[in-house]
Amino acid sequence: MGFVLLVLFAPVWFGQVSAQDGPADLRTLAVTPEQLSGNGIRWEQTSDKAFDVHAALGARMISEERIGANLVAGWTRKFVSPDGIEMEIRLIEFTTNYWATSMRSRGNVEVGEQYPEGARVWVRQSGAPEVDWAAMWASAAKGRIQVIAYVREPAAGHLDRSVAEPLVRHLLVTQVEVLPELADTAEPRGVDVSDLRLLLLTIPVVLVPVAALVGGAWANLRDRGSVEHLVGGGARRLPVPASVVIHDLTEQVRRIRRSSRVRVAIVVACATALVALSMFIEASTRFHFLIDAAVAPVLVAAVAVIDIAVRARNRVQPAFGREPLLPAAIGIGGSIFFVFGGFFFIMGGVAVWVLSARTSEQYLGALVLAVVGVLVLRKAMRPFVHARRMAAQHADEALAADKRRQVLLLRSFQDDELRMRMHRSARHSPVEVVAGQAFERFEELLAWSLWRIGPVVAIGQPGEDLPTLGAARAYFPGDDDTWKQAVRSHSRHSSLVVFIVGRSPGLAWEYRAACREGALAKCLFVFPPVETEELGRRLMVLAGSLRLAVHALPPLSADGPYPIGLMFDEHGTPIWQFVDGRDDIAYRALFENVAEKITARPPLMLTAPAAAFAGAEIDVTDLLAGPDEPRTESTRISVWTALRRIARGKLRRRSDRTEGLVSSCS
Structure with missing residues (x-):
């Protein structure tokens, strides 16, 4: 291998071999x-x-x-x-x-x-x-x-x-x-490996946009919400009863998606330019290994630490704690090790693939190196996340540091590990951008969006060794009276109460408590991107707890559009928020358009839906999730399922256009 590297980086002579003898x-x-x-x-x-x-x-x-x-x-x-x-x-x-x-x-x-x-x-x-x-x-x-x-x-x-x-x-x-001394039969020259050297320098540059494109497409096909908007659910019009008030956020979401694509393109272009600059420096210096092994990781780590220090002073995102730089440095150091270790394995596999003599063993070795690199990258964020959890603020600390009115986040513990595809945005640190992990916890998106309104507080799950990232946790003993009293107290002092709609017994009690406290006007009910059948069960538990009449519930369809949130106006009218696909950008639009409207209006007491939408309390005991019910851990679907849904959506749109032409002609 040393000889190969010597050949690759040695001077190269050109010219055809001319036989003499x-x-x-x-x-x-x-x-x-x-x-x-x-x-x-x-x-x-x-x-x-x-x-x-x-x-x-x-x-x-x-x-x-x-x-x-x-x-x-x-x-x-x-x-x-x-x-x-x-x-x-x-x-x-x-x-x-x-x-x-x-x-x-x-x-x-x-x-x-x-x-x-x-x-x-x-x-x-x-x-x-x-x-x-x-x-x-x-x-x-x-x-x-x-x-x-x-x-x-x-x-x-x-x-x-x-x-x-x-x-x-x-x-x-x-x-x-x-032995006679035989003369040379060719001009003395080295092996021409300029094409291999150029290829090895070009591949990392090309790999950045290709990996971003392929990785993004793969992540979109694995995420239910992303597939929903690819299918085109917003193009359909559901038969909505007159008693149901719907606000369609699809146009706002599409605008944000367009700007997000532009931002991602700029980030990818900048990353490609930086890699190209790095390859140029490597080709121009004798210390190319030092750049790979030391300079690049140190620069990324320094940028990440500076980013964390700046964010810690910005109240639009949860801070690390009283001493943000120490856990940031520890976590970043571990994650940088994994990130660059994964890249080294991947690029090692690429180098073996390019330079090998095309034997099956070498192909297998290159594939193994690349797979190991991908597996290492998948674990890259664990040190960073663990360090952030160690430094996470308690709810009392967050409220003492931020004097704005709090935002109360209520959810079922079964949804704590719910993950969905997240596009890179301003909330991601440089380490997270480099690691490129597509799926993250749903609560982290909600907490980051809501922190713009006020410090986000949630009840912590008893027995947690470390606080879960997202909302600042408040822990209470396991008896019902203590945590219920804490929910009522935080609800009274909150400018906004956000529910991740679920169907656990504790969450059903919190629905009813919001009505008894007269807090319904400042509540925002967020529907996570779960399957249609599960969403229907959660919707029935919510309606039964709030005493919403069945005729006030929106229709549900697996082909869209999809309900993403529910709020009540000052008269108690339920307003359902719909989108063409429940991806992370749709939820960001929900908070930007709806949550800020709720907090902007004057406080008012609202204990129940308006009479036109009210119904008798429904017994939803059979729909409540038991303690043994598995957690909702991901919105991932198989690529095959995604492709079938996209194909079915295209056929449906073609059929809808045909029916529209027939009806217009008749």
Whole structure:
């Protein structure tokens, strides 16, 4: 590998090989038994044949294959003495003396003056403690011919190393003496690997936009909400009863999506430019490894720490705590290690793929390296997240540091690990942008959006070792009276109460408590991107707890549009917020358009929906989630399911257009 790197970063000569002479007759140039015999030893020839020099080279890299173009032929002749000592001479013809000299094995024994000039000697050690060698060979070059002399331990008995060394020297010296000095058949030049070097420098630059495009498309196909807006649910018009008031946020969401795509394109372009600059510096300096291993990680870490320090003084996002830089530095250091470790594995796989000689083992090795790199990247955010959780503020600390009225976030503990696809936005640190993890917890999006209004507080789950990221946690003993009293108290002091609509018994009680406290006017009910059947069950629990009449509920369709939120106006009229797809951008639009409207209006008491929308309280006991019910952990769907839904949506839109044309003609 060191030789390959030497070739890649060595000066490169160009030009066509011009033949001057034909190949040499190596058989006639090899030393004979008669020329070797002497000093009381008579050698006999046991083998005399050509051998495949390209197979002997064993090229495993493309650069080595190109070196093989300078190999011409090889010949081997073996000898044996009457007492069983075996020797072998190999002649390898190259195109030039440069390659005959360069392609010799390194020696591990000091060479004396009795050897030919530039000779090298190698001794292979034996595994047996009583034997100090197993084989010995010496090499030299004369003209364009490389000479290799071997001597091996006899099959029976033992040959002392002090005897073997003069034998291999005698064989090498004799062969070099009888060998004519053949002229080069080509101009001396190195291997042209400029195309490989250019390819290795270009791939990281191209990989950035390609990875962003492919990764983004893959994440979108895995996320239910993203697939919903790709299907085009906003183009449909559901048959809505006159008693249902709907506010369509689709146009606002589409505007934000367009600006988000522009912002992502700018980020990708900047990242591509930075990588291109890095590759240019690497190509222009001798310390390219230092840039990869030290300079780039340190720069990213420094930018991330500065970003955290600035954010800690900005009240639009939860701060790290009283000392933000220490946990930030610890978490960033760990995540940077994982991020660049993953990139090194991936780029190592790319390098093996590009430079390999196309063997199945090398392809498999390249694939394994790339897969390991992806797996490491998937774990990259764990140190950062763990450090943030260790430094997370308690609710009392957050309220003491921020004097604005609080925002109370109420949810079912079953939804604490609900994850969805998140587009990169201003809330993501540089480390999170580099790591590129697409799926994050739903609550973190809500908390970041709501923190613009006030400090976000939530009741912590009993038994948590560390606070979950998102809202600042307030912990209370497990008895019902204590946490219920805390919910009522925080509700009274909140400018906004946000519910992640679920169907746990505790959350159903909190629905009813909001009505009893007269807080319905400052409540925003957020529907998470769950399946239509599960959403229907949650909607029924909400309606039963708020005493909403069935005729006031909106229709649900798996093909969209989709309810994303519910608020009540000052008269108690339920206003349902609909979008074409429940992705993270849709929820950001919900908070920007609806949450701020709720907090902007004057306080008022509202204990129930308006009479036109009110109904009897429904027994929803059978719909409530039990303690053993599995948590809602992800909005992920399979890519196959996503593609089927997109295809079905296209067919449906085509059918709708056909029906519209038929009706207009009639």
